[in-house]
Amino acid sequence: QQQVKQSPQSLIVQKGGISIINCAYENTAFDYFPWYQQFPGKGPALLIAIRPDVSEKKEGRFTISFNKSAKQFSLHIMDSQPGDSATYFCAPRATSGTYKYIFGTGTRLKVLA
Amino acid sequence: GAGVSQSPSNKVTEKGKDVELRCDPISGHTALYWYRQRLGQGLEFLIYFQGNSAPDKSGLPSDRFSAERTGESVSTLTIQRTQQEDSAVYLCASSLAKEKKLFFGSGTQLSVL
Numbered sequence: 001q002q003q004v005k006q007s008p009q010s011l012i013v014q015k016g017g018i019s020i021i022n023c024a025y026e027n028t029a030f031d032y033f034p035w036y037q038q039f040p041g042k043g044p045a046l047l048i049a050i051r052p053d054v055s056e057k058k059e060g061r062f063t064i065s066f067n068k069s070a071k072q073f074s075l076h077i078m079d080s081q082p083g084d085s086a087t088y089f090c091a092p093r094a095t096s097g098t099y100k101y102i103f104g105t106g107t108r109l110k111v112l113a
Numbered sequence: 114g115a116g117v118s119q120s121p122s123n124k125v126t127e128k129g130k131d132v133e134l135r136c137d138p139i140s141g142h143t144a145l146y147w148y149r150q151r152l153g154q155g156l157e158f159l160i161y162f163q164g165n166s167a168p169d170k171s172g173l174p175s176d177r178f179s180a181e182r183t184g185e186s187v188s189t190l191t192i193q194r195t196q197q198e199d200s201a202v203y204l205c206a207s208s209l210a211k212e213k214k215l216f217f218g219s220g221t222q223l224s225v226l
Contacts, residue, residue: 032213034214036215041219042217043204043219043220044217046215098163099144099163100169100171100172101146103158104155105154105155106155
């Protein structure tokens with residue numbers, strides 16, 4: 001029973017381009033919507049997150065857009081750089097019972113120099 | 114400590130053997146999570162500890178898996194009678210009670226031959 005669907009599975013972008021990764025969720029009992037970045041051999045690290053009462057949040061080159069009615073949120077990376085090449089995960093936090101973060105399947109981003 | 118520490122970083126074992134993985138969370142972090150990441154896939158929730166509350170074990174895949182945590186300190190994940198499908202990276206994360214940001218360790222790469 002997959003509650004979180006992430007797309008695309010992989011993405012190749014030219015340096016300076018825009019990277020867009022999408023996450024759709026099925027369970028409405030989520031209260032926090034983060035994106036994590038993972039480099040090979042490392043654990044994921046929080047990149048940016050948004051609350052459900054906000055439609056957009058921007059931090060530097062990274063923006064989250066949140067559409068509550070569509071149950072979707074997306075990560076936009078502006079002016080993508082080779083150093084952004086990593087795997088990205090959406091991980092909304094479920095509030096039913098205990099606090100669990102449900103990770104998407106990941107998007108492998110490669111930014112070409 | 115400076116971050117979440119996991120040991121060993123790599124573990125090779127034979128099918129049928131028991132293994133124990135260790136996680137040292139950031140000092141003061143009351144919440145602790147274990148996740149499993151199979152090669153090229155997303156993170157699969159295993160178990161969640163929050164202070165002295167009963168742990169959420171809903172993600173443990175079988176009764177061969179168990180985890181313990183003493184107070185707000187070290188946690189150990191034990192896998193009994195390991196199987197080849199247990200091969201994965203096991204990630205530990207911790208957070209402050211009222212914070213939502215997860216801090217991950219670098220994981221333990223488990224290989225079952």
